[in-house]
Amino acid sequence: MFGFFRRKKVETAPPAVSHIAFIMDGNGRWAKRRGLPREAGHRAGAKVFQRIVEYCLDIGIPTVTVYAFSTENWRRPEKEVDAIMELLERYIDDTFSKYADRDVEIVFVGRRDGLTPGLIEKMERLENESRGRKSRVNIALNYGGRDEIVRAVNRLYEEGKLPCDEASLSAALDCAGRPDPDLVVRTGGDLRTSNFLLWESAYAEYFFTGTLWPDLTERELDRILSDYARRHRRFGGL
Numbered sequence: 681m682f683g684f685f686r687r688k689k690v691e692t693a694p695p696a697v698s699h700i701a702f703i704m705d706g707n708g709r710w711a712k713r714r715g716l717p718r719e720a721g722h723r724a725g726a727k728v729f730q731r732i733v734e735y736c737l738d739i740g741i742p743t744v745t746v747y748a749f750s751t752e753n754w755r756r757p758e759k760e761v762d763a764i765m766e767l768l769e770r771y772i773d774d775t776f777s778k779y780a781d782r783d784v785e786i787v788f789v790g791r792r793d794g795l796t797p798g799l800i801e802k803m804e805r806l807e808n809e810s811r812g813r814k815s816r817v818n819i820a821l822n823y824g825g826r827d828e829i830v831r832a833v834n835r836l837y838e839e840g841k842l843p844c845d846e847a848s849l850s851a852a853l854d855c856a857g858r859p860d861p862d863l864v865v866r867t868g869g870d871l872r873t874s875n876f877l878l879w880e881s882a883y884a885e886y887f888f889t890g891t892l893w894p895d896l897t898e899r900e901l902d903r904i905l906s907d908y909a910r911r912h913r914r915f916g917g918l
């Protein structure tokens with residue numbers, strides 16, 4: 681019986697995805713459908729975020745990036761913004777206890793300004809303590825793809841490294857140091873990139889699902905990975 685399960689696991693083993701990224705959309709609608717406040721959707725979303733990220737790492741995907749909060753999300757009501765920030769703080773606290781023995785580094789990509797000093801301190805402590813580990817979880821927080829590119833160019837300018845080439849611009853981005861995403865998954869049914877990983881996803885495959893983020897399961901992710909495995913990536917060639 682156990683052999684059967686083991687064999688099945690190998691059959692459904694995902695293809696070589698070295699970097700998967702998620703646009704975690706649909707928390708608000710998930711809550712609304714249940715007559716709950718939007719914050720409840722983000723709480724459910726945060727749990728799914730933890731489960732899905734752990735699953736990705738367990739099945740051997742070494743880099744996972746999630747879009748937790750965009751530079752545009754500040755336009756949301758203060759109560760909702762506060763709830764997301766609180767969830768992030770809680771995630772950081774959890775991560776210290778849970779991931780201490782996991783070979784994963786956590787990197788926050790995005791702008792630090794606008795975040796509270798307490799949150800920034802926690803983020804930096806987690807980054808410093810996890811630096812150099814084998815796998816990587818990028819958390820895009822206060823993040824915009826255009827903003828990331830502009831900050832990278834300004835950094836290169838300040839360091840006297842302009843004009844630059846693609847490799848040196850890539851190396852100046854927040855997400856530097858890991859391969860570009862192979863696959864970007866967006867939940868929630870919208871068909872857009874929403875300013876996420878604009879530079880890094882130049883050749884990424886996209887998968888859009890109508891499933892709301894808090895409803896995403898490991899089984900659906902397996903199906904998404906199987907779909908990805910059937911695609912023929914040409915990178916501009918034939």
Ligand code: FPP
Pocket residue numbers: 704705706707708709710722723725726729746747748749750753764767768771819868
């Ligand atoms: C988009 O759904 C989701 C967000 C703007 C926030 C994502 C945040 C989490 C999943 C929780 C916190 C994250 C971590 C890393 C602990 P939406 O609110 O736009 O949903 P809607 O389109 O249905 O309104």
